[in-house]
Amino acid sequence: MIKAVIFDLDGLLIDSEIVSYKIYKEILNQFGHSFSIEEYAQNFSGKTEVKNVANLIDTYNLPWTVEVGLDNVLKVEDKFINEGIDLKTGVKKLLTYLKDNNLKIAIASSSTRDRALTILRQHNIVEYFDEFVFGNEVEKGKPNPDIFLKACDKISVNPEECLVLEDSESGIQAAYSANIPVICIPDMKVPNQYYLNMTKAVLSSLEEVIYYL
Incomplete structure (x- = not known):
């Protein structure tokens, strides 16, 4: 679950x-x-x-x-x-669904904290997230699993009970190495099939994650 x-x-x-x-x-x-x-x-x-x-x-x-x-x-x-940087389609709909169903929500990003929070505040969505982990807060970034394992630890949920949403090859590899189920929603570049084989699903938008859950 x-x-x-x-x-x-x-x-x-x-x-x-x-x-x-x-x-x-x-x-x-x-x-x-x-x-x-x-x-x-x-x-x-x-x-x-x-x-x-x-x-x-x-x-x-x-x-x-x-x-x-x-x-x-x-x-x-x-x-x-x-x-202003636009949100991807379906972000607020998915975040609202997760909150309504009492799921913990975290961000694990290679970005810096100040940059990320500035962008999230522009869209009034910071409050949806329970925890954040950024690239300079772990010893090894993606594709190493550290950033996702630290996120699991901060939200006090076992890796196998989490779901990672990623668009990149390095992110997919990091989640897979952390033994966390991962779904890919490709952005500009569709990851190589080698990485797609590590995922539970490949979806076209964040809205589709709702139906996966």
Whole structure:
């Protein structure tokens, strides 16, 4: 019996993949480079900011260290966050259903706490969540299981009684390694079949999770 649901954030609760694409596109345009949504989906979607910035620097020969690149990405991202990042379809409907049925709700995200809570507060949904775990609060991030195991511990629910909702390969692997059932709701990039085989289901929207439960 499922007693708790643990959400990823980026690409799952919030439509941040398209924002990441716009950030990288804006930065590359400053250096005279074009950048397509197809290239983003193929080479950047679902990966950490550090890996993506390193990839941008290497691929486009940008005159930055990774640290400088991250600072520049965050400056552009702040603008988009202030403008607002959309929720994915079905978020509030699913959260309301979980609360009405007394399930614990947590977020386990590679994001930073300040960034995540700022976005969630913009949509007035912080109060739905019982606990949060962020990337800098665990020793090893996804695809290691630490972040999900810590979330289980914080909500006092056994891993096998939780359900993880993820969109990325690294998140699926992390949940699977933690022995937590995981459902994939793909975002811009559909995970490789190797990872989809680790899931209990692949759904097209968060609303469909209600019928799975």
